[in-house]
Amino acid sequence: MTPEITVLDRLLEVSELFQKDVARAFDGTPLTTARVRVLWDLVAAGPSTQHALAERLEVSARNITGLVDALEAGGYVTRTPHPTDRRAIIVSLAASARQMMQQMQADHAALSADLLGAVAPADRDALVRGIEAIAGRLRELVAAEGEASPRP
Amino acid sequence: MTPEITVLDRLLEVSELFQKDVARAFDGTPLTTARVRVLWDLVAAGPSTQHALAERLEVSARNITGLVDALEAGGYVTRTPHPTDRRAIIVSLAASARQMMQQMQADHAALSADLLGAVAPADRDALVRGIEAIAGRLRELVAAEGEASPRP
DNA sequence: CATATTAGTGATGATAGTACATTGTTACCT
DNA sequence: AGGTAACAATGTACTATCATCACTAATATG
CATH class of the missing domain: 1.20.5 (Single alpha-helices involved in coiled-coils or other helix-helix interfaces)
Known part of the structure; x- marks a missing residue:
């Protein structure tokens, strides 16, 4: 209590x-959490090699191959050859997927406004500061834990 | 911005x-999100038939059988016959699991205190009210969505 | 040329979920 | 009563996802 x-x-x-x-x-879409993670990463980082994706998402390259396979089949991303390294492949968001992600961000913004609207106006500034502080502290804690037991 | x-x-x-x-x-444990959901439900609702679990968690009864199988194998829950209905089985938290869940709740409380400690004291009341308001509004929205498209 | 890197394949395993059929039990209705 | 329908759990079978390791083929790099 x-x-x-x-x-x-x-x-x-x-x-x-x-x-x-x-x-x-x-x-109703073939999208799953793991696949959407890939999409978000592409939004944030731009076109990337599969290796780069694997590193940033901290999963095996093999796994990325499978995830990109599914996303490509669904038309969410495209594979194009790397301009200089002929081993590598560049994964890029398809135009429709980029649009979808933008829409999603717009939806998020709308939802955010809606939620903030439910908060008493006098409380809003403090709320924003408070959540910011909590997020910061949590980030700190997770980082410290990560240091304490680094991956082998 | x-x-x-x-x-x-x-x-x-x-x-x-x-x-x-x-x-x-x-x-490092056999626990997964789906299995922990079962455990939390047992904490909240107490010993339950598998049917009740299936309804509350909104998954098929068959699925519950599998989840409970895994939890039972790990010693987290026990199956006992229903006292009056011989078709039914009562799933209860094992003592060790109950203890584990209590520990987890204690950890949560400690984490909560820690996080709140990162918030400026003058902002705390407003933060609590604000989050409460946001949670309430979000609950409303989800409920409305659920009504709009009831499961077939 | 030797070695490391990039991607893809094949095989495998664990999990989570479903549908359908079966078995035993209970509840209801004549 | 006795028959029938509903119900609880499970067996079987299947699908999909996510993840791993081991291996191959091409390419870069030093």
């Missing part, structure tokens, strides 16, 4: 509801 | 970090 527990519980609930919402958005 | 986008982005980041943290906690 302490406010501390309530805060975390609410955050967890929010996180769960988000997840459910995202999952529902991709219902 | 608008604050609205920032809020949602931070919330998503927080939710992702949480997920990562939880996943890491279960590394």
